[in-house]
Amino acid sequence: MGDDPGRLYRLDGVAHIARVINDEWVGLVVLHAVSSSGFVCGFDGGLCKRFMLAPRCCISSIRRQQRMRLDDRYVPYLQMAGLYHLARLNDRWFRLDEPLVSAFVERWRPETHTFHMSFGECTITLQDVAYQLGLPVDGRYVSGFLTDFHVYIDGGRPAWQWFHELLGVLPLANQIQKFAVNCTWFQETFGECPEGADEETVRRFARAYIMMLLGTQLFADKSGNRIHIRWLPFVARLEEMGSYNWGSAALAWLYRCMCRVANRHVVKLAGPLQLLQSWIFWRFPGFRPAGYDAFSWPLASRYRYRGQVTILGLARRDLGYRWLD
Helix, strand or coil: CCCCHHHEEEECCEEEEEEECCCCCCCCCEEEEECCCCCEEEEECCEEECCCCCCCCCCEECCCCCCCCCCHHHHHHHHHHCCHHHHHHHCCCCCCCHHHHHHHHCCEECCCCEEEECCEEECCCHHHHHHHHCCCCCCECCCCCCCCHHHHCHHHCCHHHHHHHHHCCCCCHHHEECCEEEHHHHHHHHCCCCCCCCHHHHHHHHHHHHHHHHHHHHCCCCCCCEEEHHHHHHHCCHHHHHHECHHHHHHHHHHHHHHHHCECCCCEECCCHHHHHHHHHHHCHHHCCCCCCCCCCCHHHHEEECCCCCCCCCCCCCCCEEECC
């Protein structure tokens, strides 16, 4: 608003969320310690400071926690698909620390896909994806079409006919938006697999669970309440899903989402945000809540949310995390 247009940082004519890139006060101070009195000691380029810089703009996150129980009967299919560890993470409530993520997004540069910090550049890599989420990072690439994708499926059959064959039921017209289905319909229809269900029914419920997992955990969009049916070609062949490079696809989607939200006029962030926050905790130890040094696999499974988290206030004695065994 009041920034000098000549000093605004822009990419392809779009003003960056950080506004003035060479403003010395647009920076990130990594917390080093927090005393019981709320006194903060920071680290920035080798110099200790007694303050922490808050982000200029706090983004809001889009993450819908699915209400579909992880049934033990789904586990063989999830292991087959290479998504079992992701399903375990989804079984725990995850709360995004929006001010913390906002501060990192302000340092994100779309032209390099790196965070520009005072000490240099850094970014999330495939190794981080494998360690944090337990996803496969090699194999066949994940690709598809958001529109007219039904032309490329088996025999060019209508997409909704294939949907009915794979899941055994069709959503009502008011639950469909183009090629996307409301999350609530998935939750109400496939929330819990019936006791004594035959193998084909379990398989259908497992397909629905995987579609919800992909649509809300890894490849969520900013709507936060719809699941695209582009995942049909993958869940149709559960035995082959494990051969795909889900880690690379998730990382590429996170990069894309952060590039979008780097636009100062965009305020919502989608994508695999659990990966982003867990990476911050792991690579920047000063931000870790107490007890985060305990190891479990994957790394993002070491905590679940129990209360509100904030980095804008100085007192952080009770972060509200409960650590898993």
